[in-house]
Amino acid sequence: MAVTTLAHPQPGGGSSSGGVATAFRSRRATPYLLLLPGLLWLALFFVVPVLTLVGTSLQTPLPGGDIGDYQQTFRIANYWDALQVAQPQFVRSFLYSGVATIVALLIGYPLAYMIAFKAGRWRNVLLVLVVAPFFTSFLLRTIAWRQILAEDGFVTPALKWAHLVPESAAMTASQLAVIAGITYNFLPFMTLPLYASIERIDPRLLEAGADLYGHPVAVLRRVTLPLSMPGIVSGTLLTFIPAAGDYVNAALLGNPGTTMVGSVIDARFFRFVDYPTAASLSFILMAAILVLVVVYIRRSGTEELL
Amino acid sequence: MGAAGEQATSPDAGGGDLRLMDVVKRFGAFVAVDDLTLTVPQGSFFALLGPSGCGKTTTLRMIAGLEEPTAGRIHLGGLDITHAKPYRRPVNTVFQNYALFPHLDIFENVAFGLRRRGATDVAAQVTQALELVELPHLARRKPPQLSGGQQQRIALARAIVNRPQVLLLDEPLGALDLKLRRQMQLELKRIQTEVGITFVHVTHDQEEAMTMADTVAVMNAGRIEQLGAPMDLYESPVTTFVANFLGQSNLLPGRVLSTAGGTIVVDVHGQGLRLPAERNRCSNGDLLVGVRPEKIRLSHTTDEPSGATADTNRLTGGVVLDASFAGVSMQYVVRMPWGQELTVFAQNLHLTERFGPGTAVDLVWEPAHTFGLDGDATAGVVVDGVPVGAGVG
Numbered sequence: 001m002a003v004t005t006l007a008h009p010q011p012g013g014g015s016s017s018g019g020v021a022t023a024f025r026s027r028r029a030t031p032y033l034l035l036l037p038g039l040l041w042l043a044l045f046f047v048v049p050v051l052t053l054v055g056t057s058l059q060t061p062l063p064g065g066d067i068g069d070y071q072q073t074f075r076i077a078n079y080w081d082a083l084q085v086a087q088p089q090f091v092r093s094f095l096y097s098g099v100a101t102i103v104a105l106l107i108g109y110p111l112a113y114m115i116a117f118k119a120g121r122w123r124n125v126l127l128v129l130v131v132a133p134f135f136t137s138f139l140l141r142t143i144a145w146r147q148i149l150a151e152d153g154f155v156t157p158a159l160k161w162a163h164l165v166p167e168s169a170a171m172t173a174s175q176l177a178v179i180a181g182i183t184y185n186f187l188p189f190m191t192l193p194l195y196a197s198i199e200r201i202d203p204r205l206l207e208a209g210a211d212l213y214g215h216p217v218a219v220l221r222r223v224t225l226p227l228s229m230p231g232i233v234s235g236t237l238l239t240f241i242p243a244a245g246d247y248v249n250a251a252l253l254g255n256p257g258t259t260m261v262g263s264v265i266d267a268r269f270f271r272f273v274d275y276p277t278a279a280s281l282s283f284i285l286m287a288a289i290l291v292l293v294v295v296y297i298r299r300s301g302t303e304e305l306l
Numbered sequence: 307m308g309a310a311g312e313q314a315t316s317p318d319a320g321g322g323d324l325r326l327m328d329v330v331k332r333f334g335a336f337v338a339v340d341d342l343t344l345t346v347p348q349g350s351f352f353a354l355l356g357p358s359g360c361g362k363t364t365t366l367r368m369i370a371g372l373e374e375p376t377a378g379r380i381h382l383g384g385l386d387i388t389h390a391k392p393y394r395r396p397v398n399t400v401f402q403n404y405a406l407f408p409h410l411d412i413f414e415n416v417a418f419g420l421r422r423r424g425a426t427d428v429a430a431q432v433t434q435a436l437e438l439v440e441l442p443h444l445a446r447r448k449p450p451q452l453s454g455g456q457q458q459r460i461a462l463a464r465a466i467v468n469r470p471q472v473l474l475l476d477e478p479l480g481a482l483d484l485k486l487r488r489q490m491q492l493e494l495k496r497i498q499t500e501v502g503i504t505f506v507h508v509t510h511d512q513e514e515a516m517t518m519a520d521t522v523a524v525m526n527a528g529r530i531e532q533l534g535a536p537m538d539l540y541e542s543p544v545t546t547f548v549a550n551f552l553g554q555s556n557l558l559p560g561r562v563l564s565t566a567g568g569t570i571v572v573d574v575h576g577q578g579l580r581l582p583a584e585r586n587r588c589s590n591g592d593l594l595v596g597v598r599p600e601k602i603r604l605s606h607t608t609d610e611p612s613g614a615t616a617d618t619n620r621l622t623g624g625v626v627l628d629a630s631f632a633g634v635s636m637q638y639v640v641r642m643p644w645g646q647e648l649t650v651f652a653q654n655l656h657l658t659e660r661f662g663p664g665t666a667v668d669l670v671w672e673p674a675h676t677f678g679l680d681g682d683a684t685a686g687v688v689v690d691g692v693p694v695g696a697g698v699g
Contacts, residue, residue: 207372208405210392212419212464222418226409 057082057279068273075276082280086264093260093285094292096175096250097243100182104190104239105232107183112194112231113224117203130191138185142252145181146172149253173255181249189238197231198224233300241289261285322348322383322471324369324504329378331364331528338364340528342378346472346506346521351498353507353519357551361528362508363402366474369506370399382471393422398465399474403481404457406449412436412460413445419468435467438497455486462494466501475507479514487511491518512552516540524548540598544587546679549596556602556648557594559681570678575644579619579676586678594679600651601675604638607666619676621669624648626661636660640667 057078059070083090115126133141148155149171156171171177201224209219225232247262261281269278324346331339339361346352354362367373369380371392380388387395398419406415416432425431436442439459449457458478465473478494479487495518498505509515515522516536523533524547532539532548543549546557560572560579568583572595579595586593597619607622623643630637638650638661650669661667 202405204401204403204405205407207392208399208401208407209418211370211372211397211399212468213393213422214418215393215422218422223407227407229409 053279053283056275057283059276059279068275070275078276078280079284082277082284085268085277086261086281089259089261089264090284090288092258093244093262094288096179096182096258096260097240097246100179100186100243101190101236101240103179103183104187105194105236108187108190108194108235109228109232112191112198115195116199116201127192127195130188130195133188139248139252142181142185142248145177145184145253149177149180173253173258175254175258177253178249178258178260181253182243182246185246185249186239186243189242190235193234193238194228194231197228197234201227229300233297237293237296241293244289245285322504323381324348324472324506325381326365326369327379327381329365329368329380330376331361331368331373332376337528339368339375342528342530344523344530344533346504348383348471348504349502350520351495351505351507351518353509353515353522354525355509355512355515355522355552356525357510360525362510362525363476365525366399366476366506366508369472370397370474371395372399396471397474398468398470398472399476400458400461400465400478402476402478404449404461406457406460406464408449411446411448412441412452415449415460416464416467418464423468431467435463438466438500439463439493454481455490458482458490459493462497466497466503469501470503472504472506475505477509478507479509479511487514494518516552522552524551526551541675542585542677543596543679546594549677549679554599554649555596556599557596557679558646558648560593560595562591562593569673572678574621575642577621579621580673581676581678582674585676588678588680590681592681594681596677596679597671597675599637599649600635600653602648602650602669602671604640604650604652604661604667605670606661607668617672619671619673624667624669626663626665626667628663629661640669 055072056070058072058074058076060073060075060078062069062071065071111130115123115130119126147153150156151170151172156165159165159171160167160169165171205223205227206219209223210216214222244260245262247260247266250258250260250263251266265278265281265285268274268281326342326344329339329342329344330337342361342365354365356362364373368375371387371390371394375388378388379386382396387397407418410418413432413436416435417428420428420431432445433442436445439462441456441459441463444452444456444460449460452460458481461478475494479490482490491514494505494507498518507515507519516539519536521533522536522539524531524539526547531545532543539548539552543552543555546555549555549557558574558579560574563571563573563578565571565583569580570583570586572579572581572593574595581595588594604624604626621642624640626638627641627647628639633654635651635653638652640648640650642648648669
């Protein structure tokens with residue numbers, strides 16, 4: 001049985017207290033003991049909050065109560081109302097995070113490929129550079145994009161000079177700025193899994209592809225890309241999921257017309273003290289992402305490669 | 307051949323010989339291949355044999371287009387392919403660890419080259435190739451589900467289905483166990499005869515090279531030491547490296563006494579030996595006299611004088627140091643009076659005629675089996691014997 005073989009390498013694991021260890025020291029119990037801390041953590045800090053969230057999402061205002069007083073009901077229509085409130089933000093959330101994920105993939109894939117196959121002794125230095133932004137605060141880096149895209153910076157004038165953007169366009173407080181910020185902030189989460197999976201590809205497979213009349217483009221399409229599929233899937237998920245719920249970029253780099261779901265949840269919770277709507281929105285977002293992820297993993301067919 | 311219609315790149319005029327001319331490959335300061343010139347005739351089974359690091363794999367990779375020569379030219383038929391991209395050469399490779407695509411099934415692995423070239427009858431050709439390696443039933447498996455021997459055959463089918471002008475094999479049997487290796491050697495030879503493609507086979511296994519190849523090139527330190535038919539290389543090695551790398555040799559330091567009537571008489575530690583003049587590769591007086599272990603016959607010490615007669619070389623004063631039974635033969639180590647240890651293989655023809663350790667013996671062989679090598683060429687090569695006075699207790 002799989003469980004017994006799993007238990008093999010860790011005989012007597014999890015023997016923190018003598019009595020318990022003796023009672024449970026059998027090969028069948030060991031894996032469960034090893035899982036216990038993680039399961040407890042999940043139960044306490046994931047399952048319980050999710051249940052509370054669902055509970056809150058079904059509450060209604062207490063008749064005659066103060067602002068912020070709610071009673072537990074089972075008003076499923078809360079979800080419908082919430083969707084009405086935040087429909088454009090939902091669309092924007094998935095649009096922005098989708099575009100940002102694609103752009104991050106287009107930037108991250110060549111970068112990861114280069115680091116994995118061409119960097120030689122610079123490989124480790126480049127990997128450190130990929131994660132280097134984390135040494136500075138997320139907020140500071142996002143605010144810095146305002147400077148980068150400012151009218152009197154050098155990026156915007158350069159783009160206008162090259163006629164890549166119209167003369168009248170404002171780069172700050174725009175959709176473009178929000179998407180750029182999301183792309184930038186989540187790029188390492190795209191690059192690192194891509195690197196890990198590209199680096200594992202045996203270079204001889206690429207040579208075999210070339211030897212078998214594969215033009216570099218054909219080798220990339222038929223060999224490199226399929227073999228790095230696990231990295232593409234995990235990279236896009238690690239980018240898309242947090243990006244869909246992000247509101248910092250929208251708040252700092254956007255305008256009132258670029259708010260995302262995260263912004264609405266934030267506003268409903270802290271400014272309107274409308275807990276049921278905030279909870280409904282959170283739950284819808286979570287469920288939507290879950291469905292998208294499951295469909296995505298199914299369609300990419302990477303279960304066996306993972 | 308007939309089945310492959312899209313051999314557009316093969317210029318039939320001038321044959322399809324593979325020619326390497328003054329090819330050099332340097333990696334930084336290291337010279338991997340040193341001024342190599344070589345012709346592989348079309349349709350032959352050619353082996354590049356040498357120890358690891360001798361430049362044989364680099365040579366193969368340059369033919370495949372996976373490395374670019376630092377200098378020199380590579381021609382295939384009338385085509386200069388020195389700088390051609392690997393995907394533009396009518397050359398395919400069987401890689402050392404097969405390099406099968408793990409995400410594709412066996413059929414698609416074999417079809418890879420055909421599809422890249424836009425072949426029309428992919429299914430028929432793939433099936434034919436899988437039948438050639440006798441594994442048509444595995445078409446829908448994935449490579450990791452196959453055994454090493456099966457993967458090896460698929461790698462061969464994947465290369466051969468393209469009907470290349472030259473098939474390169476990079477230690478293709480290295481990962482297989484001994485028995486399977488012997489079986490695959492015969493199989494490779496059969497397939498080569500069947501398809502008639504030029505095979506260039508890189509190996510460090512001298513037995514593998516000798517059993518399969520029409521021509522063997524022995525490489526050492528980026529150069530070809532000797533090139534020829536396996537039997538010629540074995541019977542008449544021209545350097546000490548070849549003498550020791552290809553089978554075993556007894557090399558005795560000697561000095562030329564006289565040359566007369568096509569026969570050279572050599573003094574080896576006071577005993578005279580003869581060898582045919584045409585089998586001597588040494589230009590000066592000091593040479594190494596060589597003889598293969600299985601050519602020597604042991605006999606009990608008699609009163610017969612040592613030295614050479616017209617048809618016999620006889621070395622006296624040997625003492626059997628060790629005798630080991632190896633099935634088809636007895637393998638003796640004989641210590642000579644000057645401290646050198648010689649190896650003798652005796653076929654187990656007679657049940658009684660065995661020589662135990664300590665037996666005083668003479669070594670007898672025919673002058674025709676003797677060869678002479680340049681004594682100075684021993685530098686860097688381990689020779690069985692050591693000079694007088696350095697004998698070990």
